[in-house]
Amino acid sequence: MTDTVPTATDGAGRVTAVRGAVLDIHIEDGDLPRIGHVVEITDGDAAVILAEVQSHLDRSHVRAIALMPTGGLRRGAVVRQTGGPVMVPVGDAVLGRLLDAAGRVADQGPPLPDDVPRAPILRAAPALADQTAATDVFETGIKVIDLLTPLAHGGKAAMFGGAGVGKTVLVMELIQAMASGYQGISVFAGIGERSREGHELLLDMRQSGVLARTVLVFGQMNEPPGARWRAPMTALAVAEHFRDVRGRNVLLLMDNVFRFVQAGMEVSGLLGRLPSRVGYQPTLASEVAALQERIASVGGAAVTAIEAVYVPADDFTDPAVTAIAGHMDSLVVLSRGMAAEGMYPAVDPIASSSTLLDPLIVGELHARTAERVRRTIEHYRELQDVISLLGMEELGAEDRRLAERARRLQRFLTQPFTVTEAFTGTPGRSVRLADTIAGCRAILDGDCDDWPEDSLYMVGDLEEARARLAAS
Numbered sequence: 001m002t003d004t005v006p007t008a009t010d011g012a013g014r015v016t017a018v019r020g021a022v023l024d025i026h027i028e029d030g031d032l033p034r035i036g037h038v039v040e041i042t043d044g045d046a047a048v049i050l051a052e053v054q055s056h057l058d059r060s061h062v063r064a065i066a067l068m069p070t071g072g073l074r075r076g077a078v079v080r081q082t083g084g085p086v087m088v089p090v091g092d093a094v095l096g097r098l099l100d101a102a103g104r105v106a107d108q109g110p111p112l113p114d115d116v117p118r119a120p121i122l123r124a125a126p127a128l129a130d131q132t133a134a135t136d137v138f139e140t141g142i143k144v145i146d147l148l149t150p151l152a153h154g155g156k157a158a159m160f161g162g163a164g165v166g167k168t169v170l171v172m173e174l175i176q177a178m179a180s181g182y183q184g185i186s187v188f189a190g191i192g193e194r195s196r197e198g199h200e201l202l203l204d205m206r207q208s209g210v211l212a213r214t215v216l217v218f219g220q221m222n223e224p225p226g227a228r229w230r231a232p233m234t235a236l237a238v239a240e241h242f243r244d245v246r247g248r249n250v251l252l253l254m255d256n257v258f259r260f261v262q263a264g265m266e267v268s269g270l271l272g273r274l275p276s277r278v279g280y281q282p283t284l285a286s287e288v289a290a291l292q293e294r295i296a297s298v299g300g301a302a303v304t305a306i307e308a309v310y311v312p313a314d315d316f317t318d319p320a321v322t323a324i325a326g327h328m329d330s331l332v333v334l335s336r337g338m339a340a341e342g343m344y345p346a347v348d349p350i351a352s353s354s355t356l357l358d359p360l361i362v363g364e365l366h367a368r369t370a371e372r373v374r375r376t377i378e379h380y381r382e383l384q385d386v387i388s389l390l391g392m393e394e395l396g397a398e399d400r401r402l403a404e405r406a407r408r409l410q411r412f413l414t415q416p417f418t419v420t421e422a423f424t425g426t427p428g429r430s431v432r433l434a435d436t437i438a439g440c441r442a443i444l445d446g447d448c449d450d451w452p453e454d455s456l457y458m459v460g461d462l463e464e465a466r467a468r469l470a471a472s
Ligand SMILES: Nc1ncnc2c1ncn2[C@@H]1O[C@H](COP(=O)(O)OP(=O)(O)OP(=O)(O)O)[C@@H](O)[C@H]1O
Pocket: 161, 162, 163, 164, 165, 166, 167, 168, 169, 170, 310, 344, 345, 417, 420, 424
């Protein structure tokens, strides 16, 4: 598992072709490097470039994908085999640090000590028999999530949404909410997103004091596909070390897993493989599985994953989206319609789900309340056409009462976030699950029927709404 850097083996070679991130290498004598193994390329004084071997072309040629920019690289550059996959630094020394996909520090801090333990980024998932199931609820303080899509301690949750519906804001809020009250280690993988967001996160974490327990791994959108493709694996290697060697609980956050799939698609195209459905790589399902299956809880230590997933063109049937969704315990679906109405967080209460929402896991009261909330909002949606044509007044008394309660529930499930305070001016709220359940039950039972809808919009618990009502 954890190991020192592999020593060079025989089989030095030279670069024979450079096509962007794709490198063809001639191995002059000795064995070819294995698929998945990494080679080091040096060209005079230029920085060392790492590349991962992807195919064996013939008895003496391999094709590799560079993990770093290849600008300036020339044919004839010297290639040295390392005899293993990429080895990245792990353990206490990387806490509070920012690494790139190849495990180099990228935060202008001091270099890592020479004796830092290293781990390979490519590894098999733990055996099924060693994995423990996730059945403990991880309370986030975000009403709509805790009530309708509870997250599992040691489970996987994904936030799905099209462009600009609030995925990043939600993941950042979860980091704030969970990491600050959480005693484990957090590992954040920034994959294919804007570098600006990464730097903002670094600053935020430094200010809030969680950075000392956090490792950041970035392969952002300006980096070559190999880096974006391997950044999540590097983050996993760091997380696995804390889980397996140190027995610590780990919170693994990834923004954005779709970009990992997209990078894999670029790599596949660069290697000349025929595309499959919707232009994706033929290996889509196995690539997603290779990542997701490694996120597992073993023995006493849990890895809890929160992943943001971009949904291209808001198409939830996209093969990348469905491939990722299949691995999740909790699916948080963000809706453009709700975001347009300012209903933040724009979590769609009907489309979102969680395997934990079972009376045997969360308890009878929670499961029943969630079910009633869902049914009421769903019924309101069914009535929407009639309402937009004829108005609420034309509904029957029972439907009208349900519609009014559904609108109040939708507003009560909005919540100001700490991370948006800077531009909304409203401080964030964290609500205990018991208060969320009590608030929803009160609305469902008609206790708030004569409250104006606005009194429930962007509040914490029902007491706050009551106080707001009394003050108005
Ligand atoms: N909880 C919220 N409260 C208030 N505003 C929000 C909230 N969530 C999102 N927004 C608004 O929506 C904008 C887009 O959010 P965000 O960057 O999280 O979207 P995204 O889905 O990650 O987008 P992209 O796919 O472009 O990365 C924010 O800049 C903010 O104006």
